[in-house]
Amino acid sequence: MSEITHPSQLPAVDKLLLQKPMEALRQSYGLDACTRAVREVLAQTRSRVLAGEAITATPADLIALAEQQLKKQFAPRLRPVFNLTGTVLHTNLGRALLPQAAIDAVVQAMSAPANLEYDLEDGSRGDRDDLVESLICELTGAEAATIVNNNAAAVLLVLSTLALNKEVIVSRGELVEIGGAFRIPDVMTRAGAKLVEVGTTNRTHEKDYAGAITENTAALMKVHCSNYAISGFTKSVSDADVAGISHEKGLPMIVDLGSGTLIDMRDWGLPYEVTVRETVESGADIVTFSGDKLLGGPQAGIIVGKKELIAQIKKNPLKRALRVGKITMAALEPTLRLYLNPETLAQELTTLRLFTRKAADMQAQAEQLLAPLQAALGANFVVEVAPMTSQIGSGALPVESLPSFGLKIYPASGKQAGRQLNQLESRFRALPRPVIGRLRDDAYWLDLRCLEAFAQAEFVQQFPQLTSA
Numbered sequence: 001m002s003e004i005t006h007p008s009q010l011p012a013v014d015k016l017l018l019q020k021p022m023e024a025l026r027q028s029y030g031l032d033a034c035t036r037a038v039r040e041v042l043a044q045t046r047s048r049v050l051a052g053e054a055i056t057a058t059p060a061d062l063i064a065l066a067e068q069q070l071k072k073q074f075a076p077r078l079r080p081v082f083n084l085t086g087t088v089l090h091t092n093l094g095r096a097l098l099p100q101a102a103i104d105a106v107v108q109a110m111s112a113p114a115n116l117e118y119d120l121e122d123g124s125r126g127d128r129d130d131l132v133e134s135l136i137c138e139l140t141g142a143e144a145a146t147i148v149n150n151n152a153a154a155v156l157l158v159l160s161t162l163a164l165n166k167e168v169i170v171s172r173g174e175l176v177e178i179g180g181a182f183r184i185p186d187v188m189t190r191a192g193a194k195l196v197e198v199g200t201t202n203r204t205h206e207k208d209y210a211g212a213i214t215e216n217t218a219a220l221m222k223v224h225c226s227n228y229a230i231s232g233f234t235k236s237v238s239d240a241d242v243a244g245i246s247h248e249k250g251l252p253m254i255v256d257l258g259s260g261t262l263i264d265m266r267d268w269g270l271p272y273e274v275t276v277r278e279t280v281e282s283g284a285d286i287v288t289f290s291g292d293k294l295l296g297g298p299q300a301g302i303i304v305g306k307k308e309l310i311a312q313i314k315k316n317p318l319k320r321a322l323r324v325g326k327i328t329m330a331a332l333e334p335t336l337r338l339y340l341n342p343e344t345l346a347q348e349l350t351t352l353r354l355f356t357r358k359a360a361d362m363q364a365q366a367e368q369l370l371a372p373l374q375a376a377l378g379a380n381f382v383v384e385v386a387p388m389t390s391q392i393g394s395g396a397l398p399v400e401s402l403p404s405f406g407l408k409i410y411p412a413s414g415k416q417a418g419r420q421l422n423q424l425e426s427r428f429r430a431l432p433r434p435v436i437g438r439l440r441d442d443a444y445w446l447d448l449r450c451l452e453a454f455a456q457a458e459f460v461q462q463f464p465q466l467t468s469a
């Protein structure tokens with residue numbers, strides 16, 4: 001077949017499907033998908049012919065087009081990327097990377113039946129929370145614990161259990177919005193609780209809390225300012241003091257800790273963040289936090305606190321709707337167990353390993369990558385080794401940053417620099433394993449904190465494709 005000038009010259013669908021090269025495609029993708037792809041290609045070609053385009057296409061060409069379509073259709077949408085944004089716990093890139101022990105356990109749990117809700121001692125029905133509850137209590141000092149889908153679910157479930165149709169007192173300065181449309185006031189409404197705001201944006205006093213308590217009050221609540229900081233003329237009431245005011249009136253005190261760390265991060269040379277244990281010790285009756293933020297595990301919401309309150313929470317029918325699956329449980333348990341040995345934690349817990357990477361280590365890595373990257377990008381761009389600062393991310397410690405190293409890339413000529421940078425950014429994003437960096441201050445920044453040595457070869461292998469992209 002040479003030039004096609006009229007649609008009638010195109011082969012029929014059935015005829016194309018019977019061609020030899022189609023066999024392999026039928027094996028891989030099945031007849032239905034192949035038929036759809038061939039129809040689609042023929043329809044597209046037909047419109048091009050009708051539009052007057054000169055087309056030369058053999059049946060093999062048309063099948064090649066169909067193959068492209070099939071490949072695209074069957075390619076996974078959720079793909080691995082390189083997170084070189086400098087934000088370790090990047091919510092849009094899936095937050096915490098799991099430790100190897102968790103990965104192994106997840107693979108096991110997915111491929112074999114497991115005692116998720118089965119008591120192996122006496123052969124009776126169990127509760128999935130039992131798998132991790134004692135471990136969490138040991139690590140936090142809490143009396144009891146229960147697990148739900150994420151921290152947003154944890155807050156919803158706690159409020160719906162303890163404050164349905166009643167009032168919860170929160171400081172104005174803590175009415176936070178977390179990315180992805182989690183707003184404390186909205187969650188509270190959905191939980192059926194009534195928000196009573198006290199204090200002002202920058203200052204809240206003990207008397208504000210005490211003065212707002214009525215017979216309709218169900219609880220006092222503190223929300224950790226995880227993704228912002230209020231500075232200047234400020235005053236907030238400590239967890240211990242809010243707990244004191246609550247307990248004087250026989251009310252529970254709830255803390256939404258957000259990130260929630262199980263360790264004193266200063267012991268690893270990192271900025272201080274209040275721990276779950278400290279919050280429990282300050283007198284909080286219920287504390288909620290995420291599994292995939294500082295904890296470094298799977299997406300989950302962990303609720304810890306007083307035994308009788310946790311028992312009430314577990315009985316709420318919403319718990320059934322918000323519970324986690326076996327894959328989450330499988331990942332959570334070994335992650336928590338790593339905390340039993342602080343000596344190996346920074347090595348085994350992936351997130352902590354990334355937080356504690358030495359700047360000199362990343363600098364050496366940047367120096368190795370400099371020449372090959374410069375060669376791939378050519379003379380239009382300048383690549384430099386540069387110090388930069390990484391963020392912990394996911395709202396943890398919003399104002400603290402970690403000294404880091406990486407590569408800074410900028411156009412050699414100032415002409416249309418903005419457009420050149422945007423194109424560069426999309427070239428990195430178009431790689432087989434997309435690279436996500438950061439555009440800032442007239443440059444494209446690749447922070448190497450999250451590029452561990454074992455992944456470096458795969459990263460470098462893609463450089464030649466930057467040239468052609």
Ligand SMILES: *Cc1c(COP(=O)(O)O)cnc(C)c1O
Nearest residue numbers: 150151152178226258259290395
């Ligand atoms: C992150 C965060 C949440 C939401 O947690 P998810 O696990 O993402 O649902 C709620 N409250 C605070 C204070 C947070 O930082």
